[in-house]
Amino acid sequence: SQTIHQWPATLVQPVGSPLSLECTVEGTSNPNLYWYRQAAGRGLQLLFYSVGIGQISSEVPQNLSASRPQDRQFILSSKKLLLSDSGFYLCAWSGLWGRRAEAFFGQGTRLTVV
Amino acid sequence: SQQGEEDPQALSIQEGENATMNCSYKTSINNLQWYRQNSGRGLVHLILIRSNEREKHSGRLRVTLDTSKKSSSLLITASRAADTASYFCATDAMDSNYQLIWGAGTKLIIKP
Numbered sequence: 090s091q092t093i094h095q096w097p098a099t100l101v102q103p104v105g106s107p108l109s110l111e112c113t114v115e116g117t118s119n120p121n122l123y124w125y126r127q128a129a130g131r132g133l134q135l136l137f138y139s140v141g142i143g144q145i146s147s148e149v150p151q152n153l154s155a156s157r158p159q160d161r162q163f164i165l166s167s168k169k170l171l172l173s174d175s176g177f178y179l180c181a182w183s184g185l186w187g188r189r190a191e192a193f194f195g196q197g198t199r200l201t202v203v
Numbered sequence: 204s205q206q207g208e209e210d211p212q213a214l215s216i217q218e219g220e221n222a223t224m225n226c227s228y229k230t231s232i233n234n235l236q237w238y239r240q241n242s243g244r245g246l247v248h249l250i251l252i253r254s255n256e257r258e259k260h261s262g263r264l265r266v267t268l269d270t271s272k273k274s275s276s277l278l279i280t281a282s283r284a285a286d287t288a289s290y291f292c293a294t295d296a297m298d299s300n301y302q303l304i305w306g307a308g309t310k311l312i313i314k315p
Contacts, residue, residue, distance in 0.1 A: 095245075132291060132305035133246075148302065179245055191236060192293075192303065194245035 091116035095180045095195025102202055108153075108167040110198050112180030115161065120182040122163040123192065124155055127177040136178075139163060175202045208306050209292055215312040222279040224309040226292030227272075233295040235268055236303070237277050240289045249277075249290075282313045 095112045102108060114120050121140055125133040135148045137155035145155050152171050156164045163180060180195040209226050216222055226235065234253045238246040252259045252268045252275065259266045265278040279286055289310045293303040 130307070130310075132307045133293075133303075134305075135302045138302065177243075181246075191248040191251055192246075193248065196245045197243070199243065 091182075091193065093180065093182055093193055093195045095198060097198060098196060099199045100201070102170050102200065104172055104202055105169045108165070108170050108174070108200070110165040110178055110180075110200075112163045112165075112195055113161055114163075114182045117161070117182070117184060119160060120184060122157060123181040123183075124163065124165045125179040125181065127179060127197075129177075133179065137165070170202045172202050175200055209290070209309040211309060212307070213310045213312070215314060216282060218282055218284055218313050218315050220282055222282050222286070222311055222313075224277045224290050224311070226275045226277070226306055228275075228292075228294045228296070228304070229273065231297045232270075233297060235266075235275050235295070236293045237264075237266060237275075238291045238293060240291065240308070242288070246291065279311075282311075284313050284315050287311060287313045 092115045123138045124136040126136055127133050137145055137147055139145050139157045142157055142160055152174060153167050178198045178200055181192040183190045183192045209224055214222060232254055234251050236251045237249045239249055240246045250259055250261050250264055250266050252266050254270055257268055263280045268275045275292060289308040291305055291308045293305045296304055
């Protein structure tokens with residue numbers, strides 16, 4: 090069966106520090122991968138999606154970047170965190186391109202920038 | 204952009220009662236999905252209903268879709284304390300750029 094791992098679960102980082110959140114998927118190959126951010130009490134905002142190794146599409150220009158160095162690995166990064174980067178970050182994968190299939194989510198990372 | 208809009212924003216009912224949540228959207232869709240999110244956790248897929256379907260069931264869940272009104276409802280029958288969570292609808296809009304469009308969610312509280 091397929092599983093998705095996302096870590097860390099919580100993170101407190103000072104303003105200006107770098108960020109690296111990692112997500113890995115097991116049990117499937119060539120998944121479509123997504124990074125979302127969720128503000129408190131709100132829905133999900135898509136940040137990045139990837140259809141293959143090295144292929145990253147950005148939906149919202151901001152202080153973050155994403156990389157996919159391996160088929161089942163998706164990394165969210167920042168060189169210098171801002172206070173506004175605080176939030177709940179979710180990694181997800183789906184088996185079919187686009188959105189005509191269900192998405193499977195990791196457990197999320199609560200990022201607090203102080 | 205947030206196409207899906209759920210209502211109510213919050214719902215509190217007694218255990219055993221039925222809970223109904225609604226989702227409205229703005230543009231034509233290929234499908235609509237409902238997800239559940241427990242506090243501080245990831246989302247879990249509940250059910251997907253395609254644009255040519257009107258009703259779908261899964262256990263205690265019943266989803267309806269009215270494409271003429273651009274709306275969907277999620278009914279949870281015989282609610283349990285474990286159903287306490289936030290529920291989100293997500294639409295696969297025909298004119299969106301390969302992304303699900305999410306609503307802000309309904310926070311459901313089941314009182315024992």
